[in-house]
Amino acid sequence: MTRPNNSRHAMSTTRAQDFPKWYQEVVREGDLAEMAHVRGCMVMKPWGYGIWERMRTLLDREIQARGCDNAYFPLFIPLSYMQKEADHVKGFAKEMAVVTHHRLEERDGRLVPAAPLDEPIIVRPTSETIIGASMAQWIQSYRDLPLRLNQWANVVRWELRPRVLLRTTEFLWQEGHTAHANRDEAMAVVHDIHRMYRQFSEGAAAIPIVPGEKSASERFPGAENTFTIEAMMQDGKALQAGTSHYLGQNFSRASDIRFLNQEGERELAYMTSWGITTRMVGAIAMTHGDDDGMCVPPRIAPSQVVVVPILRGNEHDERVTAYATKIADRLRSVTTKDGEPVRARFDDRHYRAVEKRWQWVKRGAPIVVEVGPRDEAAANVTFRSRLNPYEQRECGLDQFLSSVSDELDAIQEGLYARAHEMLLAGIRRDITTFDEAKEFFATGRGFVLTKWCGGACEEALKPLGASIRCIPSELESTAQNCLLCGGSGTMDVIIAMSY
């Protein structure tokens, strides 16, 4: 549980040595999650789930503020629903869990499926079709629009190559679904949510991103436009951190969602959908983690300050415990710039203090306070910031309480600045030919900013293991020609390998 003496860092594998192996270790040692015995499914442990809960709280506030109501729709979708939208079914049909029986019976001492269903049902991979069925009933006239719904739920997409937190058969997400009386209003929501995701990623998760639109081949199956925020992991690969889709009238046609417009005519509604998932917890690990483990941005840390008493089984223990408790209590009466009390945790588990300290470093708690007899006697606080767990700092309790909010801000900003620098350094503008790109992706990693003609030459990226991540809305390439085919470059694109 402690930092190994024979290593300079708490992780036995560094990022430079083996990034995928390092990531597995960060997730395990950081108590974020672990794979379950059911293939491809994961267990989110309290610390990792706590990060997701914080993200959920912050995002939900934003979603509610936009007039979206939370609701809950069934886990199961009739097979016939999935068949209604042709592109949708093509995109999802290959990776779904299918329920075929509703009973088990004991035969020869073993449980076997019994009572087959008349029609198999699938476990939702996404809820456009099932929510569409309700919307078709709820929407009668323009007065029922806009209809803005959001759902926090689990979804299942069968993964043949699962990776903990990043790509799991079951994952948790938020899925927004809205219906509108016209295209402009729907599109305005898509853009607003796209901005909301960006602000959330940068402001709360401290993850800088490249905003943009997906090319046709990378869109959500059934969407007319998909907007994305693409983050860069420390190995230079892209991670799609949140998408918002303009669905046009494709799903309203499939589900027959019509409204009587102000002219008294029946018209198909204009739809959007958008989501952010638990893979964001993995993105935080791969963006901010270091060779000592996870780093959690203070705004989404389940505990922002952890107070560890140093107990030696002697006469000081009682006073140390009382003082450590007092520090945690007084921290909870400090308000951070988020307008919420500091999330302070008093860790009185029966482990040695040094073990607990390293456990919290590996979990990425922003600040760890260790309380010994000398601190108690002097009314001092000895603490470490996760930005530098090797530097121990000390100050008076009152000073600590009055500066802790600034200290948390400094960690939040420090993590963002470090990640932003990495992103900027990782955007390559100097790769101008397909051969150069081929060579680059064979060894290097990063975002190649270049031009594309918009044509089928996109396919040529597949053998390289890369793809067009987005048509960025803010970055411009100085290239003239399409990197892939040499034709006329009509749009800027980011090309990268991805998770």
Add this chain to the structure above:
Amino acid sequence: MTRPNNSRHAMSTTRAQDFPKWYQEVVREGDLAEMAHVRGCMVMKPWGYGIWERMRTLLDREIQARGCDNAYFPLFIPLSYMQKEADHVKGFAKEMAVVTHHRLEERDGRLVPAAPLDEPIIVRPTSETIIGASMAQWIQSYRDLPLRLNQWANVVRWELRPRVLLRTTEFLWQEGHTAHANRDEAMAVVHDIHRMYRQFSEGAAAIPIVPGEKSASERFPGAENTFTIEAMMQDGKALQAGTSHYLGQNFSRASDIRFLNQEGERELAYMTSWGITTRMVGAIAMTHGDDDGMCVPPRIAPSQVVVVPILRGNEHDERVTAYATKIADRLRSVTTKDGEPVRARFDDRHYRAVEKRWQWVKRGAPIVVEVGPRDEAAANVTFRSRLNPYEQRECGLDQFLSSVSDELDAIQEGLYARAHEMLLAGIRRDITTFDEAKEFFATGRGFVLTKWCGGACEEALKPLGASIRCIPSELESTAQNCLLCGGSGTMDVIIAMSY
């Protein structure tokens, strides 16, 4: 949408006329939930789901305060896990959704299940076995105990006779799971949670209950003791509102959850589990609803005060809208006795004010304010309490703001008092023979408080459609003999029909 003119009440069926039909109407007209097209599954609409979210917020606070951490475990459970605990499998095996395939393929234009799984998996009906598998890995020594986990999740139990909110194939719940180093500590948690559920039911949901223990035949499959809170619906039937189970070492034996105790010996952990579900939303409807629809206790109402502007498409509209907005804004700056701002909603949808008022009455919003030009001119507030939607009251804005918290309390207490009176009146102590019980349950409904010998005569209740709901911890029957067999009555019991 409005109150029918030909009826004295907003519900077309009254409780007295046809309770089950009345309930269906309350759920539908109150926008709580509706059955989905997948047999037995339901859609929780924003208002009904909002009630669940409020319950979740309040309960989660209590659960966290007890040192339980939230986590998330897989939806899918390997078949082999379910077989480990013999009683558990007997109790659940008959009603589970079984996943047998992980892909769909198109054949002759139809989607059919493809790629069968090596071992079928089941959709969790409850999570003792899958959480047990993790606990077995996480628990090594007494220092890892107690381990206290809670999960908010969806679970599936195939229902052959589904009823919206009360008995659905998929439902949402909170399930707590704890492991302890000894029986006393585990049992203390079971009792503490039992008290917590009671306080939540009475204090937040305003539902009075009878606390007690289940008889052996009604226990959770695999538990050694099950404690329950039994509520009485307005038709006199019982509804089990929350259960807490002492599992002893049954599940730790099945999942091999062992810890090194302080004497250095490996010992099986002592376990508990406990849960409350979305059926509680149905219980609120059947406890507090009246012939005008749903009544939501203010503490769990998604909106406590709804402000409806009366707009007539004339020159007053702008000032009325501004004044109504101001009332809602100022309400949000009032703090209730819960220490939270008043949940005020400004309803500016394009429906007539009278339609909206009745919609909110049927949904059970505690207070509805209607704002017209005269209110605006006089800085007055015209409002109705859900306790009496036919009485319109009026006062100055400042007075309304200073009294609204008390008004909400009065509604909360009024609902509890009404329900408590009903419960007390519904407990029958005068039924002393089996024949009397038979006659009573043939026509009447209520809780029969009597004595039981503890024997197999319990079975005799089945033909009556009744069962032993609990061995109450606070009520005492003056009967001497077992109601069922006439033998010596060794314990008090509540016998009732139930949901």
